[in-house]
Amino acid sequence: xxxxxxxxxxxxxxxxxxxxxxxxxxxxxxxxxxxxxxxxxxxxxxxxxxxxxxxxxxxxxxxxxxxxxxxxxxxxxxxxxxxxxxxxxxxxxxxxxxxxxxxxxxxxxxxxxxxxxxxxxxxxxxxxxxxxxxxxxxxxxxxxxxxxxxxxxxxxxxxxxxxxxxxxxxxxxxxxxxxxxxxxxxxxxxxxxxxxxxxxxxxxxxxxxxxxxxxxxxxxxxxxxxxxxxxxxxxxxxxxxxxxxxxxxxxxxxxxxxxxxxxxxxxxxxxxxxxxxxxxxxxxxxxxxxxxxxxxxxxxxxxxxxxxxxxxxxxxxxxxxxxxxxxxxxxxxxxxxxxxxxxxxxxxxxxxxxxxxxxxxxxxxxxxxxxxxxxxxxxxxxxxxxxxxxxxxxxxxxxxxxxxxxxxxxxxxxxxxxxxxxxxxxxxxxxxxxxxxxxxxxxxxxxxxxxxxxxxxxxxxxxxxxxxxxxxxxxxxxxxxxxxxxxxxxxxxxxxxxxxxxxxxxxxxxxxxxxxxxxxxxxxxxxxxxxxxxxxxxxxxxxxxxxxxxxxxxxxxxxxxxxxxxxxxxxxxxxxxxxxxxxxxxxxxxxxxxxxxxxxxxxxxxxxxxxxxxxxxxxxxxxxxxxxxxxxxxxxxxxxxxxxxxxxxxxxxxxxxxxxxxxxxxxxxxxxxxxxxxxxxxxxxxxxxxxxxxxxxxxxxxxxxxxxxxxxxxxxxxxxxxxxxxxxxxxxxxxxxxxxxxxxxxxxxxxxxxxxxxxxxxxxxxxxxxxxxxxxxxxxxxxxxxxxxxxxxxxxxxxxxxxxxxxxxxxxxxxxxxxxxxxxxxxxxxxxxxxxxxxxxxxxxxxxxxxxxxxxxxxxxxxxxxxxxxxxxxxxxxxxxxxxxxxxxxxxxxxxxxxxxxxxxxxxxxxxxxxxxxxxxxxxxxxxxxxxxxxxxxxxxxxxxxxxxxxxxxxxxxxxxxxxxxxxxxxxxxxxxxxxxxxxxxxxxxxxxxx
Numbered sequence: 004x005x006x007x008x009x010x011x012x013x014x015x016x017x018x019x020x021x022x023x024x025x026x027x028x029x030x031x032x033x034x035x036x037x038x039x040x041x042x043x044x045x046x047x048x049x050x051x052x053x054x055x056x057x058x059x060x061x062x063x064x065x066x067x068x069x070x071x072x073x074x075x076x077x078x079x080x081x082x083x084x085x086x087x088x089x090x091x092x093x094x095x096x097x098x099x100x101x102x103x104x105x106x107x108x109x110x111x112x113x114x115x116x117x118x119x120x121x122x123x124x125x126x127x128x129x130x131x132x133x134x135x136x137x138x139x140x141x142x143x144x145x146x147x148x149x150x151x152x153x154x155x156x157x158x159x160x161x162x163x164x165x166x167x168x169x170x171x172x173x174x175x176x177x178x179x180x181x182x183x184x185x186x187x188x189x190x191x192x193x194x195x196x197x198x199x200x201x202x203x204x205x206x207x208x209x210x211x212x213x214x215x216x217x218x219x220x221x222x223x224x225x226x227x228x229x230x231x232x233x234x235x236x237x238x239x240x241x242x243x244x245x246x247x248x249x250x251x252x253x254x255x256x257x258x259x260x261x262x263x264x265x266x267x268x269x270x271x272x273x274x275x276x277x278x279x280x281x282x283x284x285x286x287x288x289x290x291x292x293x294x295x296x297x298x299x300x301x302x303x304x305x306x307x308x309x310x311x312x313x314x315x316x317x318x319x320x321x322x323x324x325x326x327x328x329x330x331x332x333x334x335x336x337x338x339x340x341x342x343x344x345x346x347x348x349x350x351x352x353x354x355x356x357x358x359x360x361x362x363x364x365x366x367x368x369x370x371x372x373x374x375x376x377x378x379x380x381x382x383x384x385x386x387x388x389x390x391x392x393x394x395x396x397x398x399x400x401x402x403x404x405x406x407x408x409x410x411x412x413x414x415x416x417x418x419x420x421x422x423x424x425x426x427x428x429x430x431x432x433x434x435x436x437x438x439x440x441x442x443x444x445x446x447x448x449x450x451x452x453x454x455x456x457x458x459x460x461x462x463x464x465x466x467x468x469x470x471x472x473x474x475x476x477x478x479x480x481x482x483x484x485x486x487x488x489x490x491x492x493x494x495x496x497x498x499x500x501x502x503x504x505x506x507x508x509x510x511x512x513x514x515x516x517x518x519x520x521x522x523x524x525x526x527x528x529x530x531x532x533x534x535x536x537x538x539x540x541x542x543x544x545x546x547x548x549x550x551x552x553x554x555x556x557x558x559x560x561x562x563x564x565x566x567x568x569x570x571x572x573x574x575x576x577x578x579x580x581x582x583x584x585x586x587x588x589x590x591x592x593x594x595x596x597x598x599x600x601x602x603x604x605x606x607x608x609x610x611x612x613x614x615x616x617x618x619x620x621x622x623x624x625x626x627x628x629x630x631x632x633x634x635x636x637x638x639x640x641x642x643x644x645x646x647x648x649x650x651x652x653x654x655x656x657x658x659x660x661x662x663x664x665x666x667x668x669x670x671x672x673x674x675x676x677x678x679x680x681x682x683x684x685x686x687x688x689x690x691x692x693x694x695x696x697x698x699x700x701x702x703x704x705x706x707x708x709x710x711x712x713x714x715x716x717x718x719x720x721x722x723x724x725x726x727x728x729x730x731x732x733x734x735x736x737x738x739x740x741x742x743x744x745x746x747x748x749x750x751x752x753x754x755x756x757x758x759x760x761x762x763x764x765x766x767x768x769x770x771x772x773x774x775x776x777x778x779x780x781x782x783x784x785x786x787x788x789x790x791x792x793x794x795x796x797x798x799x800x801x802x803x804x805x806x807x808x809x810x811x812x813x814x815x816x817x818x819x820x821x822x823x824x825x826x827x828x829x830x831x832x833x834x835x836x837x838x839x840x841x842x843x844x845x846x847x848x849x850x851x852x853x854x855x856x857x858x859x860x861x862x863x864x865x866x867x868x869x870x871x872x873x874x875x876x877x878x879x880x881x882x883x884x885x886x887x888x889x890x891x892x893x894x895x896x897x898x899x900x901x902x903x904x905x906x907x908x909x910x911x912x913x914x915x916x917x918x919x920x921x922x923x924x925x926x927x928x929x930x931x932x933x934x935x936x937x938x939x940x941x942x943x944x945x946x947x948x949x950x951x952x953x954x955x956x957x958x959x960x961x962x963x964x965x966x967x968x969x970x971x972x973x974x975x976x977x978x979x980x981x982x983x984x985x986x987x988x989x990x991x992x993x994x995x996x997x998x
Contacts, residue, residue, distance in 0.1 A: 031132070033059030033116075038126040039095055040074070047092050049074045050126065062116075062133070094120045094127050104134060115139075155259075157238075160245070162253045163215055165189045165206070177260055179231035190256075194228045197235070211256060214242040218251040228258065237261050270413065277308045277417040281424060288428040297428050298329035301421055305402050306331050308417055309410075313380060313403040316390070316425065317343060321553075321576035325398055327376065332403075334379075343376050377403065384408040388419045391426035393433055395578060400425065443475055448589045461601040465497035468569070468590045473499040476583055478571040480549055483559070483594065484511060484519050485567040493519055493567065495545070500572075509545055517543045519568040522556040528584045530555045533576055546572065555579040559591040561599050569594065633881075635673070635954025635975035640883040642669035642976050643891065650979075673976050690728050690829070692852040695759055695782055696720045702735050706742045713752030716742070721760040727782050728852040733825045740818040741786045741845055748790025748843065758785040762848070772848075776832050781848040788844075793837040801835055873990060874898045874917060876947070878908045878924035878936060884975075888923070891979050892986070905931040905939075912943050919947045921990055923973075926953035950989045952977070 027034045037050035052073045083106050090101050101120040115138040118131035151158055157174030159167050167185045175182050178194050185193065191206045198204050206212055214221040224239040240258030244251045284304060288297055298316045305314035315330035320342070327333065327341040377385060385403035389396050400422040402414075451464075451471055469481040480500035484493035487510070495501070495509040514520040521540045522529045531554045534542050542551065549572070556570035569591040571583070645665040652658055699718065707716055738757075745755045762783045764776050793801070800806045802823035822845075826833040830850055837843035875897045879885035882903070889899045900915060902908035905928055912919065922940055924933040937949045954975035973985045 027056045030056060030130075031058055033062050033131045034128070035059045036123060036126065036128045037091070047095065050088075050091060053126070059131070062131075091120060091127055094122050095125065098122050104138060157258045157260075158255065159185070159190065160253055160255050161190060161211070161215065163251070165191055165212060165215065168253060174258070177230075177236070177258075178228065184231075194230075195226075196229060197227070199227050199235075211242045211254065214244060215251070215254050218244045218246065220244070224261075226258075237265050273308075274413060274417075277413075277420075280304050280308055281417070281420045284421060285424045285427070288424050288431070292428075294428055294432050295329065298425065301400070301425055302329050302331040304421060305400065305418065308421075309402045309414055311402045311404040313382065313401075315376075315401040315403070316398060317387075317401060318398040319396060321578065328398075330401075332380070333376075337376070341376055381405050384410070386410045386415065386418060388415065388422045390422045390429065393430045397426060397429045448586065448593070451590060451593055461597050462497070464594065464597045466499075468594055469497045469499040472569070472571055472587065472590060475586060476571050478577075479574050480551065480572040482570050482572070483567060484570070485559075485598075486513070486523075486565065496567070501549070505545060511543055511545065516540050518546065518554060518556060519543075519570065522568050522570075523558060523565055526558065528555065528557045528588070530579050530584075532578060550574050553577040553579070555583055555587060557584060557587045557591045559595045559598070561595050566595055566598050636881040636884045638669045638673055638976035639954075640881075640887055642666055642673075642978065643887040645669070646979050647887075647890070669976060689730050689732075691731065692726050692728050693731055693734075694724065695727055695734070695784060695849070696724050698731055698734050699738065699757055699759065699784075702738050705735075706738065709739065710742060710746045710755065714746055714749055715752075715754045717754060717756045719756060719758045721758075723761075724759050725761050725780070725782050725851040727849045729829045729831075729849060730825075733829070737822045737825050737847070740822050744818055745786060745788035745790060745843070748788055748792075753789035753842075756785075756787040758787070759783065760785075761851075764848075773832070773834055776848065780851045781831075782851060784847040784849070786845045787842065789842045792839045792841045792843055793835075794839050798835060798837060802833070872896075872898065873920040874900065874915075875921045875923050875986070876900045876902065876908060876911065876919045876940075878902045878905070878922065878928065878933065879952075880904060880925060880928050884925075888982065891982055892923075895983055897986070904929050905936045908936055909939060909943070912940060919944050921986060922947050922949045923986065924949065924951060926951050926972075948989050948992070950985060 034054075034056040035052060036054040038053050039047050040049045040051055042048045087105050090103075090105075093099070094101050100122075102118070104115055104117050106115055114133055115135045116131045117134045118129050120127050120129040151169075151171040152173075154171065155173055157171065157177050159170035159174050162168050166187050167190050170182050170185050172182075175185065178185070180193070189206075191204075191209050191212065195209060195211070196204055210221055210223060213219075221242040222240075226238050226240060227235045228238050228240075229235045237260070238258040239261050240256060243255045243257075245253040245255060281304075284297070284301065287300065292300075301316060302314040305311065311332075313330070313332035315333065316328055317325035318328040319325050324342050324344045327338055327343070330338055333341070380403070382403045383405050384407055385401060387399045387401045390398045390400055392398070400418055402410075402418055451468060465483050469483060472478070472481040478500075480498065482498040482501070483496050485496040486492075487494050491513055493511040493513060494507065495505050495511070496507060498506050511517060511519055513523060515524050517540050518529065518531060518534075531537055533553060534546065534551055546554075551572045552574055553576050554570055554572040556568050558565050559567045559569050569587055571579075571587060642665075645662045648662045649659060649666075652662075699720065703716070703718065710716060742755060749755075760783050761780070763780050764772050764778050766778045802819050804817055804820040806820075823833055826847055826849070832848045833845065835843055835845045875892055877885060877888055877892070877899050879888065879901075880903050885901055885903065889901055892899045900911050900919070902911055908922075908924070922937060922944075924936055926933045928936070933951055933953075937951075940947055940949075948971075950971045950973055952973040952975060971985070971989050973982065977985075
C-alpha cells in the first residue's frame with residue numbers, strides 16, 4: 004500500500020494504479036479507504052469513506068458510489084463500534100497496523116469479520132473478509148471443551164487402538180496424571196491394568212476394548228481405575244462409540260469416582276449390623292438375662308462393632324471412682340478388681356480422645372483421672388459414654404484402641420445405644436429389686452402395725468421397730484431418739500447395732516448442729532450422703548464413734564407435737580431413696596401412734612387416778628364437811644366453856660392447867676379440821692390482790708425460825724413482780740408447809756432457795772410446763788432444796804392426803820396436800836421435779852391479778868370497843884353453842900335475842916319493836932339456810948348487818964370456798980376474843996373510827 008497514490012477529486016479519491024484498482028474491484032474481500040476528520044483541536048472525530056470496493060459496499064448493503072463520503076463511525080452507539088473506532092484512531096495516530104476479528108452493526112448483525120488496517124497519510128486503508136462461519140465453529144468447539152472441563156465426571160476419548168485422543172481436567176486429576184502424560188497413550192495399560200483382587204486385567208478382556216470393537220454402548224457400575232501412584236478407586240463408567248459416516252472411529256469414556264458412595268454403603272451396612280446387634284442385646288435385656296452376663300456380652304459387642312481391642316463397663320462406686328466390672332481385652336485379674344478415679348463432674352456426657360498421649364501433652368482433661376488402666380494397656384485412643392441408672396448414673400461404657408483414631412458420630416451413637424440398653428437393664432433390675440424391697444417393706448410395716456394394734460408394750464415396739472428397720476433396709480445402725488421432758492435433749496430410747504450401754508442412756512442435744520436436731524427443727528426428712536463432707540451439721544460423738552458415713556432420718560410426730568426422730572445409718576456410703584424414707588416414715592407414724600396411745604393410756608390412768616383421788620378427796624371433804632359442822636360446834640362449846648372457866652378461876656387454881664390443856668386440844672382439833680377442809684378445797688378463802696414478794700419477805704423471819712441454823716434460806720425475787728389474787732394467810736401457810744417439807748428432806752443441812760418471777764405459758768405449753776396448764780400470764784413461785792430428793796414412786800403420791808415418808812407419829816401427811824388444795828382453790832397449779840440424791844424443786848403458778856393491790860384495813864386487829872346498847876339477833880340450832888355465844892355477848896354488854904331456826908328468828912323480828920343492829924346466824928340451819936334468813940330479814944330490817952358463823956360453808960355463802968364480796972364469816976370453833984372482835988368489826992363497818 005505504500006506505493007499507492009491518492010488524489011483528492013471532487014468526486015472522491017482517484018486510484019493511481021490501474022492494475023491495483025482492477026484487482027480491488029474484483030476481490031471478494033472488502034477494501035475501504037477512510038480519511039480522518041478532525042475537530043478544531045486536531046482530535047479525530049470521525050472517518051469519511053473515500054473508497055469502497057464492490058465487496059465492501061455489498062457487505063454494508065450499499066452501492067460503491069453511495070458509500071463514498073459516508074461517515075460510518077459517526078456517534079458510535081454500540082460498544083463494538085466504539086472499540087472499532089478507537090482501534091482506527093490508534094492506527095492513524097501511531098502508524099501501527101491492526102489485525103483482528105470484529106463485528107460492526109453496519110456490516111450486518113451477527114457477522115464476524117477478519118480485518119487488516121494500515122495508515123495512509125491522514126487516514127487508513129482496510130481489507131476485511133467475512134469469517135462468521137469459522138468463528139462460530141471455533142466458539143462451538145471452545146464451548147464444548149469448556150463443558151468437558153467443567154463437568155465433575157472424568158471423560159476421555161480413545162481411538163481404535165485404545166490410545167487417548169482427548170481427556171478433560173477431572174479425569175486427569177482423578178487419575179493423577181497431566182493431560183500430556185495421557186494423550187496418545189494406551190489407557191488400559193495406564194489406568195485399567197489390574198482387577199480388584201489384584202490380578203492382571205488383560206486388554207483383550209477389557210470391556211472398553213469390546214465396546215471399541217463392537218460399536219456397542221457399555222455401562223458398568225463397579226470397576227476399578229488405577230492412579231499414577233498405584234492406588235485404585237472404584238468407579239462406575241460408560242463407553243460410547245464415536246461413529247463417523249457409518250464407521251466406528253473410537254469411543255468416549257465417562258467415569259465417576261464412587262468411593263464416597265461405596266463408603267456410604269459400607270457405613271450403612273455397618274450401621275445395620277450394629278443396629279441388629281443392639282436390637283439383639285436389647286432383646287436379651289428384655290428377656291431377663293442376668294445383668295452380669297449382659298455386661299460381658301456388651302464388652303464383646305463393643306470390640307466387634309467398633310473394631311477396638313478393649314471394651315470396659317465401669318460401674319460408679321458410692322465412695323467415688325469406678326470399678327471395672329466387665330470388659331474384654333484387659334489383662335487377667337483386672338476385671339472385677341481394677342478401680343479408676345473419676346471426677347464427679349465428668350460422670351455425664353459422651354467424650355472421646357483421638358490420641359490420649361497427644362491430648363495429655365496439650366493439656367486436655369484426662370479421660371479417666373489418674374488411671375493406670377489405660378496407661379498399662381498402651382491405649383492411644385478411647386471413647387466413653389455414660390450408662391444411665393435411673394435417678395443416678397450407673398457408670399461408663401468405654402471403647403479403647405492402641406492405634407490413634409478419630410471416632411466418628413456413628414461410633415459414638417453405636418456405643419451410646421449399647422449403653423442405653425445396659426442402662427435400661429440396670430433400671431429394670433433396680434426396679435425389680437426395689438419392688439421386692441417395697442414388698443418386704445410393706446410386709447414389715449404390716450407386721451409392725453399388727454404388733455402395734457395387738458397392744459405390744461411400747462418399749463418392745465420401739466426395739467422391734469429398730470430391729471425391723473435394720474433388717475429391712477440392710478443398714479448397720481438404727482435409732483429412735485425420744486424428746487425428753489423439757490424439750491432440750493433427745494435420749495436414745497431404742498436402737499439396733501449399738502452396744503447396750505448407749506441405749507436408754509445416751510443423750511443428744513436438740514440442736515440444728517447435729518443430724519437429729521437438724522431433722523427435728525427443719526420439719527422434714529433428712530438424707531446424709533456422706534457425713535464426712537456434710538456442711539449442714541456436725542457428727543455427734545454417738546455417730547462419730549460408730550464411724551457413720553451415710554444416714555436418713557424422719558420425725559416421729561404426734562398429733563400436736565413432735566415426739567422424736569427415727570433414723571437409719573450405714574458405715575459405708577449409700578444413697579437412700581424415697582422408698583427408704585417411706586418405710587421410716589411409716590414405722591415412725593406407727594411408733595407415734597403407739598407412743599401417743601401409751602401417753603393416752605397413761606393420761607387415762609392418771610385421770611382415773613385423779614378421779615379416784617378426787618372421789619377420795621370428795622369423800623374426805625364430805626366427811627370433813629359433815630363432821631365439821633357438828634364437830635366445830637362441839638369444839639366451840641368445849642373451847643368457849645374452858646375459856647370462860649379460865650376467866651372465872653384465879654390464876655393459882657389447880658384447874659387452870661387442865662382447862663388450858665382442854666383449850667390446846669380443841670385448837671389442835673380445829674387445825675386438823677381446817678387441814679382436811681383445805682385439802683378438799685372446802686375451806687373459806689378471803690382473797691385479796693397482793694404482792695407475792697411482799698408476802699414472802701414478811702414471812703421470811705418466821706421461816707428462818709422454823710428451819711434452824713443448819714439450813715440456809717436464800718431469796719431470789721424478781722423486781723416488778725405482777726400482783727396475784729389470793730388469801731395472804733393461806734399463801735403464808737403454803738410457804739410454811741413447803742419450807743418445813745424441804746427442811747425435813749435435809750437432815751444434815753443444806754440450802755433452800757425461794758424464787759419468784761413473771762412467766763407466760765404459750766398455747767404449745769413449751770418445754771418447761773406440764774401439758775395441762777392453760778395458756779396465760781402467771782407469777783411463778785419456786786422452792787428448791789438440796790435434800791435427798793424423791794424417786795418416781797414418791798412423786799406419784801406426793802400430794803395425796805395422809806401420804807408421808809416420815810416415821811409413824813412424825814407427820815400427819817397433810818402438809819403437801821394442804822398446799823395442793825390451797826393452790827388449786829386459788830386457781831393455780833403446783834407440781835414438783837426431783838431425783839433421788841439430787842434434791843427437789845416445787846413449782847407454783849398463780850394467775851396474775853386483774854386489779855390493783857389492796858392495803859390492810861387500819862382497824863383490823865383493833866381492840867373491840869364497848870357496845871352502845873346494840874341488839875344482836877342470834878340464830879343457832881345447836882343450843883350449847885347458842886347458850887355459850889349469848890353469854891359471851893351479854894357479858895360484853897350486847898342485848899341478845901335468841902332463835903334456833905329461821906321461823907323463830909322471823910317471829911322475833913316481827914315482835915321486837917326496837918332496831919336490830921346485827922344478825923349473827925349459823926350458815927347451816929334446819930329447813931332454810933342462814934343466807935335465806937338474811938335475805939328475808941333484809942326486807943323487814945334493812946339496817947341490820949349480818950355475820951355468818953359456821954365450820955363448813957357448803958357453798959351456801961361462798962362459791963368454791965371464796966366469800967362473795969360484802970359477806971362476813973366467823974369460822975368455828977372461835978374464841979371469846981375472836982367472836983367479840985368480828986362482831987365489833989361488822990357493826991363498825993362503814994363508820995368513822997373514834998379518836
